[in-house]
Amino acid sequence: MTAPAGDWRLIREESRPGPMQMALDEVAAETAAAGGPATVRTYRWEPSCLTLGYRQDPETVDWAFCEREGIDVTRRQTGGGGIYHDARGDVAYSIAVPAADVPGELLDCYHLLCEPVLDAFDRLGIDADYVEESMPELYHPACYLRELHPAHDVVAGDSGDRGDSGDTGSRGDRRKIAGNAQYRKRDAVIQHGSLTFSVEAERHLGTFADSPVTPTQFRDRVVGMDELGDIDREDAVAAVEAALVAWVVGEGSGRGGDGDREGGDGSETVALDRDGSWTDAELRRAKELVETKYRDEDWVRTRPGNEGGGGD
DSSP states (O other): OOOOOOEEEEEEEEEEHEEEEEHHHOOOOOHHHSSSOOEEEEEEEESSSEEOOOTTGGGGGGGGHHHTTTTEEEEEOOOOOOOOOOOEEEEEEEEEGGGGSSSHHHHHHHHHHHHHHHHHHHHOOOOEEOOSSOOOOOOBBGGGGSSSOOTEEESSSOOOOOTTTTTOTTTTTTTEEEEEEEEEEEEEEEEEEEEEESSSSHHHTBBBBTTOHHHHHHHHOOOOHHHHSSSHHHHHHHHHHHHHHHHHHHHTTTOOOOOBBBOTTTTTTTEEEETTOOHHHHHHHHHIIIIIIOOHHHHSSSOOOTTOOOOO
């Protein structure tokens, strides 16, 4: 499957604080819903940031550690557990598209929008796919340490033997390499995620209060691209961007060619601006969302849907 027809833009990797990155994802969804271009983009987190899942309990955060280490904390509109991001450790992407153009069934839509993620790993020579069997939860507040489910969790690495103990966390097993999530807002779907480039276990765990998981156990569950091949982060970003472009224009999954997609009768076309950018109005809207939501104490430090700070 390929991306829906229509106008698209690619916005290449930008370094911004986490609250602004989350605001721009929301703005991209608003633009798509209003008839503007759909957006695919890559981005980088500077400074480092812990993003909380939509209903995550703020008491699971080690606020003192985050303040001491200069780590931003914001809350996503997507569910799941918290994820620590930094400028090197992951490669972030997002896709914003009109809801009417993608499957209404959540899992079908998720698998469609994850196609460029899997293609990016293929381009890097990394054997990644959805986990074949469920793996048990290690620590619920952390996204990467929750139960791994065949429907949506992406893992990579060697299959290996589990050994006599049958321990599902042994290094020989395939480990989680990407976290992806989506939500619908104002007639648009936004999916965002992080592909792990390098595992920063100590800092990731340090953002959580009283985590029972050790750095060794974290590395037994999570793998980075730098462990699986001689890959520079710049190459990883380039592979993600190339996979997003190929998916939009209909060249993914090994198909060749270089051009915009057009149906046989010319009725289904896709036009991609490969040097896309935000409009001034979008940047103003994003700054407004940063102040009213993504840096707002009520949004970040309460649990939406329970104690205040609810979403749209």
